[in-house]
Amino acid sequence: MTRSRRLPVADSDILAIRRASRIVGTRIAAVCAAVVAVVILAVFVYILSEISPSELFERVPDTDNLQVSAVKLLRAAMILGVALILLAGVMSWLVTRRAVQPLGEVLRIQRAFVADASHELRTPLAVLDARLQILQRALPSGDPSTAVVAELRSDAKDLIHIVNELLESAEIGGAAMQDTGxxxxxxxxxxxxxxxxxxxxxxxxxxxxxxxxxxxxxxxxxxxxxxxxxxxxxxxxxxxxxxxxxxxxxxxxxxxxxxxxxxxxxxxxxxxxxxxxxxxxxxxxxxxxxxxxxxxxxxxxxxxxxxxxxxxxxxxxxxxxxxxxxxxxxxxxxxx
CATH class of the missing domain: 3.30.565.10 (Histidine kinase-like ATPase, C-terminal domain)
Incomplete structure (x- = not known):
């Protein structure tokens, strides 16, 4: 006994778009992270240059200098930097996903066109193959045109096969997923x-x-x-x-x-x-x-x-x- 369940709809074009958006978003986030890291490093260098080694770990090194611990200040800068990196990653992902949405719409239109064109071609090709079959049967034995008609039928079958594959590809990519066993x-x-x-x-x-x-x-x-x-x-x-x-x-x-x-x-x-x-x-x-x-x-x-x-x-x-x-x-x- 088997139990079927609804599977999530998956499409290779949609997955390719998502993969491309992840790659672009990751690269943008990496650049933003590098910029933030440089800024944090510059802050670290500046703070360290303003504090002598003996005062670095004092709670209040000098009332005329800093009123907070340098360690706490550096820790706050690190937390702020990580938060900025995460924010850059999320924003990059959102912007990239919105940017590739038109590409997804183009692929959907392309798939719909392929399906419609395939439907329109199936009938005339089937008629052509049927007429070639009638002609092939009507030819007398030994007729020199027999080989040519046989090749024409083979070409017609190839065209029908290609159109069927186009239609099946469009329908598989565009149809909703059904329960399956x-x-x-x-x-x-x-x-x-x-x-x-x-x-x-x-x-x-x-x-x-x-x-x-x-x-x-x-x-x-x-x-x-x-x-x-x-x-x-x-x-x-x-x-x-x-x-x-x-x-x-x-x-x-x-x-x-x-x-x-x-x-x-x-x-x-x-x-x-x-x-x-x-x-x-x-x-x-x-x-x-x-x-x-x-x-x-x-x-x-x-x-x-x-x-x-x-x-x-x-x-x-x-x-x-x-x-x-x-x-x-x-x-x-x-x-x-």
Whole structure:
């Protein structure tokens, strides 16, 4: 028996804005702290220069000089300095957060535009694919146009796939979080492996699943499967023919991780940390790995959207000439 609960809404764009505001606020606060520290140091030096060493720790060194203890005065200056530093930090955070609010609104508008445009494109693309299918079936056997029509259908399917990913990315980032149950990670991963195995076999690529221990996470099974399918799709695209792609599921006390390892040429032409950015593209594959479609496109960005939404993360664990390994990690959920 499982018990669902409402999870906090998370969005990678919002988290990026918050992270940027924290960085900017921290830097402003550091500069303010440095200025305050210099002022306090100047006060210390001035006070010490006005008091002889023998009078420094006297309660009232000289009635004609100071009426308070120098130590108390220095302590008060330190307390005031710390208070000013904290105030500078809070004010910097508030000002920075307000300054980046327009950026958040721009990202929201961008996401809404992508969703609307995707909706508008889905119908004409579906009609185009249907008409190409009718044309393909109507062509007589041996017609020289058969190959061209087949390529047109393939291109139409690619466009439909891209539009669907755009729409899914926009909907995942903008929709409110709903209550969700606990998913059997191994079962969801196995569905993805079985689905992509049908595509990988065309390139003579084998997908091996290594899952010694069962694990669970609090998220929809479809979302977990979608993430693994996207990672496998990327691996199949770049893996050379005849190679093996390994999917490993590891379970700890607190996390469940899924890693996908291929033996392609590695990530080229882009910083590995940026492959999860929306519309990021890599360099051309070499040594027989991959195909003409070399962009990371939206698939990996969608994986990050889902991972962040359910409290997880996705990272490039390793990328070299020996291949690429991408790891997907989620908090482990306990069966109740």
């Amino acid at each position: 606990i998913v059997d990670v191994l079962a969801a991963v196995d569905v993805a492996v079985q689905s992509m195995a049908l595509i990988a076999v065309k390139k003579h690529i084998t997908i091996a699943l290594d899952a010694p221990d069962p694990g669970s996470a609090r998220m929809p099974a479809s979302s977990m499967t979608r993430c693994v399918v996207a990672l496998l799709d990327n691996a199949v695209r770049f893996a050379p023919s005849g190679s093996v792609i390994t999917v490993h599921v590891a379970v700890t006390k607190k996390t469940v991780s899924v890693t996908v390892r291929d033996h392609g040429p590695g990530i080229q032409g882009i910083d590995p940390a940026r492959v999860f950015d929306r519309f990021a593209h890599s360099g051309a594959p070499v040594d027989g790995g991959g195909n003409a479609r070399t962009g990371f496109g939206i698939g990996l960005s969608l994986v990050r959207e889902i991972a962040v939404r359910y409290g997880g993360s996705v990272d490039v664990v390793d990328s070299s000439a020996a291949g690429t390994e991408i790891g997907l990690t989620f908090p482990r959920a306990k069966q109740i």
